[in-house]
Amino acid sequence: MNQTGTSASKDRAKVCSRLAPFGTTIFAEMSALALETKSVNLGQGFPEDPGPELLRQVAIEAIQEGDNQYPPGPGVPQLLEAVAAHQEAEYGLVYDPATEVLATAGATEAVAAAVLGLCEPGDEVLMLEPSYDSYGAVVAMAGAIRVPVRLSYDGDRWVLPAGALAAAATGRSRLLLLNSPHNPTGKVLSRAELEEVADVCRRHDLIAVTDEVYEHLVYDGRRHVPLATLEGMRERTVTVSSAGKSFSVTGWKVGWACASPELLAGVRAAKQFLTYVTPAPLQRAAAAGLRATHELVGPLVDELQSNRDLLAKGLAAVGFPVRAAEGTYFLTVDISEMTNEDAATFCRQLPHRCGVVAVPCSVFYADPAAGSHLVRFSFCKLRSSIEEAVERLGRLGAGGQW
Ligand code: PMP
Ligand code: GLN
Numbered sequence: 423m424n425q426t427g428t429s430a431s432k433d434r435a436k437v438c439s440r441l442a443p444f445g446t447t448i449f450a451e452m453s454a455l456a457l458e459t460k461s462v463n464l465g466q467g468f469p470e471d472p473g474p475e476l477l478r479q480v481a482i483e484a485i486q487e488g489d490n491q492y493p494p495g496p497g498v499p500q501l502l503e504a505v506a507a508h509q510e511a512e513y514g515l516v517y518d519p520a521t522e523v524l525a526t527a528g529a530t531e532a533v534a535a536a537v538l539g540l541c542e543p544g545d546e547v548l549m550l551e552p553s554y555d556s557y558g559a560v561v562a563m564a565g566a567i568r569v570p571v572r573l574s575y576d577g578d579r580w581v582l583p584a585g586a587l588a589a590a591a592t593g594r595s596r597l598l599l600l601n602s603p604h605n606p607t608g609k610v611l612s613r614a615e616l617e618e619v620a621d622v623c624r625r626h627d628l629i630a631v632t633d634e635v636y637e638h639l640v641y642d643g644r645r646h647v648p649l650a651t652l653e654g655m656r657e658r659t660v661t662v663s664s665a666g667k668s669f670s671v672t673g674w675k676v677g678w679a680c681a682s683p684e685l686l687a688g689v690r691a692a693k694q695f696l697t698y699v700t701p702a703p704l705q706r707a708a709a710a711g712l713r714a715t716h717e718l719v720g721p722l723v724d725e726l727q728s729n730r731d732l733l734a735k736g737l738a739a740v741g742f743p744v745r746a747a748e749g750t751y752f753l754t755v756d757i758s759e760m761t762n763e764d765a766a767t768f769c770r771q772l773p774h775r776c777g778v779v780a781v782p783c784s785v786f787y788a789d790p791a792a793g794s795h796l797v798r799f800s801f802c803k804l805r806s807s808i809e810e811a812v813e814r815l816g817r818l819g820a821g822g823q824w
Contacts, residue, residue, distance in 0.1 A: 523686075656682070
């Protein structure tokens with residue numbers, strides 16, 4: 423779907439029919455292109471700094487102390503306790519660390535295990551669209567059916583159209599996969615939108631799986647609201663998050679799921695046969711991060727917000743209509759007024775034209791044509807990288823080369 427030419431046919435040669443349509447992830451393709459063309463990589467969302475000293479120290483110490491064998495299946499107790507304490511302190515959500523928290527190999531595995539462990543083949547899974555690329559793939563792995571519900575815009579703001587989710591739910595709907603703050607749009611669902619989501623879940627007896635990896639990365643004084651805090655939602659929600667974004671350690675893949683013991687049993691049933699466990703030293707370090715959340719996240723949010731502003735201003739100055747990013751690492755622009763190219767062609771050409779990598783939003787849609795006018799830029803990079811990218815894009819724009 424998101425690949426071309428010989429590498430596509432090679433990748434697909436022996437891939438089963440459920441996965442063949444998904445090809446190679448756009449992130450791998452675009453990061454490789456960034457290296458090859460020595461471009462500024464505003465594609466894949468990963469920070470360029472080495473991560474907090476505190477987390478690195480705890481991980482090193484844990485390794486040196488010899489904590490290098492399989493940890494307990496549900497997770498290292500320090501992490502399970504730190505997750506439970508974090509949910510209570512931040513949101514007033516109380517979970518028993520022994521029975522209601524599960525450590526996973528990143529949020530990706532938690533989402534995958536929830537879908538695999540809680541859906542029957544043929545069940546419908548509702549998700550906002552555009553949606554993070556692993557969602558469609560894992561729904562296909564489960565033999566379930568993806569039901570996208572499109573976000574649209576109102577001026578420069580992304581919105582969930584009123585009634586769209588309710589209209590998409592049927593008697594076969596089993597699960598709703600929600601991501602807020604939302605990748606790739608940067609949208610944070612409003613209270614009213616969350617109320618509507620909760621209402622649809624309650625009326626159709628849906629399980630909600632909420633991917634909250636950007637929970638702390640919200641701007642302009644916003645506060646993240648987990649769906650599980652809404653009336654009647656805790657008991658039907660699997661709340662997922664991870665250390666990657668909150669603590670700038672995207673390569674660690676330490677995540678977690680919180681849910682009632684009944685729902686978590688489904689997640690655990692799949693998770694135990696996916697990775698079984700995730701590395702013990704990194705679980706301990708993520709626990710230390712959670713205990714120092716405010717100290718670590720405050721400066722990060724200030725930095726990301728100012729990067730967002732710099733990038734949004736730079737993109738607007740060269741003529742791109744920029745959609746508001748209320749959270750996450752990302753913002754989106756509409757390229758349709760600047761070029762006749764579709765987003766995938768535009769993003770494959772951009773590094774050659776001016777040394778900047780971005781990601782085409784077409785890969786986040788079940789029908790790629792629906793996102794072919796949208797491009798995502800990451801601002802979780804060094805300020806100097808954003809400045810360089812803005813300058814390069816400006817030079818190209820000045821020459822009218824789009
Ligand atoms: N969900 C979303 C919405 C993401 O953007 C990402 C990107 N890292 C992930 C999940 C993956 O998280 P993890 O690395 O913890 O698996
Ligand atoms: N979440 C990151 C992004 O959206 C990438 C993660 C990945 O490479 N799968 O850019």
